[in-house]
Amino acid sequence: MNLVLLCKRHNHRKVLEILAALRAQHLTVRGIVALERREARPSFSEIVRKLYYRRQERNAQQMPASLPSFAANGRLHLANPYTDDVPVVKSPRPSLQSNQTYTxxxxxxxxxxxxxxAVPDLNGAECVAALQKFQTDLVLLGGTPIIRANVLAVPKVGTLNVHMAWLPGIRGMNVAEWSVYCNAPVAVTVHFVDAGVDTGAVLYREKIDVSACRSIAEMRQKLSTQQHLALAHATRLFIDRQIQPAAQTQASGKQYYIMHERLRHIVEKKLQEGLHA
Known part of the structure; x- marks a missing residue:
């Protein structure tokens, strides 16, 4: 099966970790398609995120010095529809340690x-032509803007993405933080990409132990590495026909957006006190 890695910045650490994780699974990519090395025009979501975090910085001084202890006041009691068991695949998953020889x-x-x-636009004709030239069966996303239908139509099997939360329960942005806030499992999900936002068929889900993480930054760092391992692991299992995708329905999950700074402080407090799912 011809695998092609599609990414925004080809020399990003994320891409190297994905390649290393694939190598640990005895997989390699047929090619890499990335944006040309030039100052990329920011996407709409990047502009919104930048403006939002600027506002967060302005509001930071208005935050209380400390928040009430969840150990004393109890956890947030929100509806939790994410308690079904994750299908467990009994096969070893190599770590990245043996692949850290490349800088x-x-x-x-x-x-x-x-x-x-290198292409000027990941949704343009040059990208389509490159994928066709590689006779692509399966595209793996390694950090990209929203991929359009003309590109998604090229690979014979489909396009895989890894999501930093449990699907279909938590879709959208800041999903790791929302997982903690909603008392949902902290997890990663490998799914096929369709025209919706995180609505494609689910291929693989894995709960991640973040009990040792005491901040959002620590949690996201761990999830970042684990999601690359999960993407490679799921790809291997799928190629070996050990797992099959399961369709989502639009109503089966909820869309989340950029988390407000006050809610982020609550999440930080829960992580500091070990009070997370």
Whole structure:
């Protein structure tokens, strides 16, 4: 099966971790398609995120110095529809430790003779042509803007993304933080990409133990590494026909948006006190 990695910045640490995780699963990509090396025009979501965090900085001085202890006042009691068991696949998943010999993606692709194609637009005709040239069966997303239907139509099997929360329960933005806030399992989900937002068929889900994480930054760092491992692991299992995708319904989940700074402080407090799902 021809795998192609699609990414916004080819030399990003995320891409190197995905390649290393695939290698640990005895998988390699047929090629990498990335944006050209130039200052990328920010997407609408990036502009919104930047403006939002600027506002957060302005509001930071208005936050109380401390928040009530959840140990004393109890946890947030919100509806939790995410308690069904995760299907467990009894197969080992290698770590990335044996693959940390490469310092850049450029070094990795040279060592493994992997073609790298730079395109001006990941949703443009050049990207479509590159995927067609690679005779792509399965696209793996390694950090991209929203991918449009013309690109999604190229791979014979589909396009896989990894989501930093449990699907279909929590879709959208800041989903790891919302998982903690809603007392939902902290998890990663590998899913096929369709025209919706995080609505494609679910291929693989895995709960992640973040009990040792005492901040949002620590939690997201752990989830970042684990989601790359999960993407490679799910790809291997799918190729070996050990797992099959399960369709979502639009009504089966909820869309979440950028979390307000006050709610982020609540999440930080819960993590500090170990009071998370």
């Amino acid at each position: 850049s993606v450029d070094e990795y692709v040279r060592a493994h003779s992997i073609p790298l194609v």
